[in-house]
Amino acid sequence: MIAELRILPPLAIARFGGAPTPMDNYDAIVDPEEPLGYRRLQPVETLEVDVDSGEIARAFVPERLSFSEGGEVRPVAPFLELWALTDGGQLEPLTIALLQDAGATPAHVRWRVQVANRKAARRTGDEADRIEADSGELADHARHLLDGRCANFWPGKSIPFGHVQYVKPSAAHPQVRLRFTPAAGNVYGASRTRPAAGRPADPNVTDVVYDGRRGRWLGHVDTDNTSTVPAFIYRGDSEGRSVGYLDDGCDGIVRASLTVAGRTLSAFGRVGAGPPTYAPDALPIRSVADELEQALFGPTVTPSEATLERVEEIVRRAFETVRLMNTAAMNRGGMAAHDRGTGRRADPIMAPALVDDIAVENLHQSLLAALRSGSAPWFADALRDFDEIGDLSDRGRRKMPAMMRGADGRHLTLTRRQIDLIRTLVRGPVFTDPGGEAT
Amino acid sequence: MLRQSPAGDAGLEQARLAGVEPASPPPPELSGRDYAIFLLRLAAEVEHGLMVQYLFAAYSLDGRNAPAQADVRAWQETILGIAKEEMGHLVTVQNLLTALSAPLNFNREEFPHDTVLYPFGFRLQPVGLGSLATYICAESPADWDDAEALEIKARAQIDAGTPVNRVGALYAELLRVLGDATLVADRDFDPLSVAFQASWDEWGRGYREGQRGAEAMSGLPQLPAPELLIREVGSRAAALDAVEQVGEQGEGFETPVDDNASHFRRFLAIYRGMKGLGDGAADVVRPLATNPTTDLEGPDIGGPYDPATTTPIVHEQARLWAHLFNLRYRKLLVNLSHAFELSDDPGDRTTLSPRGALIHRTFSEMYNLRAISGQLVALPIDGAQPDGPRAGPPFQVPHTLMLPSDEGGRWRLHRDVLDASAAMIERLRDDGPAGGRAYVAALAQMDAIERGQIEQLIAGSGRMPAATGAPAS
Numbered sequence: 001m002i003a004e005l006r007i008l009p010p011l012a013i014a015r016f017g018g019a020p021t022p023m024d025n026y027d028a029i030v031d032p033e034e035p036l037g038y039r040r041l042q043p044v045e046t047l048e049v050d051v052d053s054g055e056i057a058r059a060f061v062p063e064r065l066s067f068s069e070g071g072e073v074r075p076v077a078p079f080l081e082l083w084a085l086t087d088g089g090q091l092e093p094l095t096i097a098l099l100q101d102a103g104a105t106p107a108h109v110r111w112r113v114q115v116a117n118r119k120a121a122r123r124t125g126d127e128a129d130r131i132e133a134d135s136g137e138l139a140d141h142a143r144h145l146l147d148g149r150c151a152n153f154w155p156g157k158s159i160p161f162g163h164v165q166y167v168k169p170s171a172a173h174p175q176v177r178l179r180f181t182p183a184a185g186n187v188y189g190a191s192r193t194r195p196a197a198g199r200p201a202d203p204n205v206t207d208v209v210y211d212g213r214r215g216r217w218l219g220h221v222d223t224d225n226t227s228t229v230p231a232f233i234y235r236g237d238s239e240g241r242s243v244g245y246l247d248d249g250c251d252g253i254v255r256a257s258l259t260v261a262g263r264t265l266s267a268f269g270r271v272g273a274g275p276p277t278y279a280p281d282a283l284p285i286r287s288v289a290d291e292l293e294q295a296l297f298g299p300t301v302t303p304s305e306a307t308l309e310r311v312e313e314i315v316r317r318a319f320e321t322v323r324l325m326n327t328a329a330m331n332r333g334g335m336a337a338h339d340r341g342t343g344r345r346a347d348p349i350m351a352p353a354l355v356d357d358i359a360v361e362n363l364h365q366s367l368l369a370a371l372r373s374g375s376a377p378w379f380a381d382a383l384r385d386f387d388e389i390g391d392l393s394d395r396g397r398r399k400m401p402a403m404m405r406g407a408d409g410r411h412l413t414l415t416r417r418q419i420d421l422i423r424t425l426v427r428g429p430v431f432t433d434p435g436g437e438a439t
Numbered sequence: 440m441l442r443q444s445p446a447g448d449a450g451l452e453q454a455r456l457a458g459v460e461p462a463s464p465p466p467p468e469l470s471g472r473d474y475a476i477f478l479l480r481l482a483a484e485v486e487h488g489l490m491v492q493y494l495f496a497a498y499s500l501d502g503r504n505a506p507a508q509a510d511v512r513a514w515q516e517t518i519l520g521i522a523k524e525e526m527g528h529l530v531t532v533q534n535l536l537t538a539l540s541a542p543l544n545f546n547r548e549e550f551p552h553d554t555v556l557y558p559f560g561f562r563l564q565p566v567g568l569g570s571l572a573t574y575i576c577a578e579s580p581a582d583w584d585d586a587e588a589l590e591i592k593a594r595a596q597i598d599a600g601t602p603v604n605r606v607g608a609l610y611a612e613l614l615r616v617l618g619d620a621t622l623v624a625d626r627d628f629d630p631l632s633v634a635f636q637a638s639w640d641e642w643g644r645g646y647r648e649g650q651r652g653a654e655a656m657s658g659l660p661q662l663p664a665p666e667l668l669i670r671e672v673g674s675r676a677a678a679l680d681a682v683e684q685v686g687e688q689g690e691g692f693e694t695p696v697d698d699n700a701s702h703f704r705r706f707l708a709i710y711r712g713m714k715g716l717g718d719g720a721a722d723v724v725r726p727l728a729t730n731p732t733t734d735l736e737g738p739d740i741g742g743p744y745d746p747a748t749t750t751p752i753v754h755e756q757a758r759l760w761a762h763l764f765n766l767r768y769r770k771l772l773v774n775l776s777h778a779f780e781l782s783d784d785p786g787d788r789t790t791l792s793p794r795g796a797l798i799h800r801t802f803s804e805m806y807n808l809r810a811i812s813g814q815l816v817a818l819p820i821d822g823a824q825p826d827g828p829r830a831g832p833p834f835q836v837p838h839t840l841m842l843p844s845d846e847g848g849r850w851r852l853h854r855d856v857l858d859a860s861a862a863m864i865e866r867l868r869d870d871g872p873a874g875g876r877a878y879v880a881a882l883a884q885m886d887a888i889e890r891g892q893i894e895q896l897i898a899g900s901g902r903m904p905a906a907t908g909a910p911a912s
Contacts, residue, residue, distance in 0.1 A: 032880070033880070034884055035877070035880060035881045035884060036881055036884045036885055036888070037884065350640075351638065351640040351641045351795075352795075353641055353794050353795035353798070354641060354795045354798060354799065355795070356795050356796060358796070358892070359795050359796035359799045359800075360799070362796070362799065362800070362803070362885070362888065362889065363799040363802065363803060365881075365884075365885050365888070366799075366800075366802075366803035366806055366807070366885055367806060368881060369806070369807075369810070369878060369881035369882050369884075369885050370806035370807060370809065370810040370878070372874070372877040372878045372880075372881050373810035373811070373813055373814065373874055373875065373877075373878035374810075374813055374874035374878075375806075375809050375810045375813045378809075381645070381664075382644070382645055394640075395645060398645060399645070427512070428512075429501075429502065429503075429512070430498070430512075430515060430809075430813070431498075431812075431813035431816060431817070432813070432874065
């Protein structure tokens, strides 16, 4: 018997794309033959949804991966699966059979998706700048547009945030799931006069939607020093005034409900949409996943969680991040230039001889190689602590991760949990005997 | 005999303030400047030798069976920290040699052990009260003569076979010579040589003011984190300051005010802790062989090891690892010495020279030495005695550390060492435990990347190649 419902994954991140076919599924794996190289993208089982019927037409493993189609980026369109916690405490996929056991059918499952883009509203403080879309309750298998509407838009204007589709369970694919397909990744404009029909004059803009007479976003200037939102990272004119651009990114809540035996069960998950990954074989040194892990499990690790493999993964991500940086340029610009505004001249962060891109990349590769020997990490003290992000002394600026900015505009730091993982191993034995026993 | 220096000489004044007397005449056949160079080259060898012996000692510690495991881990980290500081001393001494337009010295064992300026005969051995006593005496201040001193000096003499000389005496003599303008003239210090010298910014890796190295020493909070002294020298005053700082960190010309900062005090703390373990002291030390060597016939080609105490590594796999270790050790020294041949042009902030890459690669080889040591300390030295002594890092001196005179030749030397290393890696790839195989697979790829870069340097400009996308494989 179904006791509770869950949506898995509880957080799904879509990526923009204008191509009609969503991106195929793949893993990014470390090639054992080239452990210091790029991750290898390996195609894995992909579900193809028939747009009209809403059923899964086929499950296949692509022969090769292609990130674009007809010159457009293929969107990453995640599935949100509905799972059931049964009376036996088992978590299992909700299927046609499980529904039947409960006296229900897939038609009894109700979905609702509410997403929003509040980027402008967060800066202007005007609730009327919130752009929101609501699928309404749905139980059919058609595509439902997520039409982003805003009180400060011109009449009849909206921003499409993509669409959702309740995938129709079938005998071959009996599981209950919903697919979120994000928008294309377009930019929308603002005007103080009613926009004319046809293509906007601004080539960056897909449509002019925002009424600059009604709202404050067009011409807005950041003045709130207490805001945690990084200031002025919107398109502005020479005076820093917003030109009124908006995008079709969004995030929000997916809800599912099911009434069985007179009891309504429900679950919710979260979706978000962001830019495509243009370096899919690399992972950033710090990601939302790290934040969530820290929020869920706390800032410290247990001894059993402190493994060399996890440290290696952090170092690998550091290497992959460095690989995408022009370290020589960042040593003079980037955070080095940023520090100028906080009392330091634009001094280079590192000794200039040390920041050659390839040399820095190679150094990280040698770290990776050494860690694979079973030798404990030794570089915990080189890491920047959370309370050192504003330390603009040479020693503070040279800590790792170096030359990168965190969300608060200060030097980037790893999460406390990531640092604790490394520190735990540093305090442990220097060598792990080849037999596996730590010594 | 006291000599009168030119009046008002800043170096002499600094030497006087440091409590040292003006220098005696140099030995026959040596001019004053030449004598300073002789002493600095000897100092380089001493620092290099101490660094290696301390690394070996640190790697021999094993906290698994310790009654207070955290302390053993802290002892280990403390000795590793001292070894890092010796590395700083070695680099600073090379800076001093560079300032005097003298040849650098990254070699060991060129000088006779029986000179009063040489602390004790080189010996790689696991940590014990005897070896610790030897290190303490070598790093001790001149005025150390309490009851504990007598006990430790006696133990050190038994361990070393001869009375142990103080390293401080060598630095005191250096201070005297460099402070005497009649022996070393002001013009002998070349301020333009600083561009070729190692700087803390490039080589310090954050080891200053307790910023690095403290994490693994939490069991001994009273002992300081490593403090890397890397001083650039362009004048007599800077030279005297550098020598004074290096000498002070070793043992202090007098009992240090900041007790625990000196190597002497840190080794003494470990000695006392280990002595407190009584018979249990043996349980915290791996049974590493003394002076392990890949030479089956006796003393290796690299150095005058004592045949009576040299232990050939006969276990086949351990020998392969030991050969690989020696090659990486050589590569480290080649990187280090090559970096000194390339200048850091402060006026050129747009063109990158291979100097930075050589510095990074020097540290990369330190990581490799640590990784390979981890394999060696776990392997028996003799396959016929699987429970017998373990092999350890052999640190054998290569047949030459002379660098070719031209850049092309230097890069060919790098390539030669990589090629020899590749042959060892190939034999280790399919053999041995998983950790070792995973490591050599990564090392092989790392070396292939570096080899590709070196080929470009040999063929081309001497500058680092531009990014080319995917690493070579």
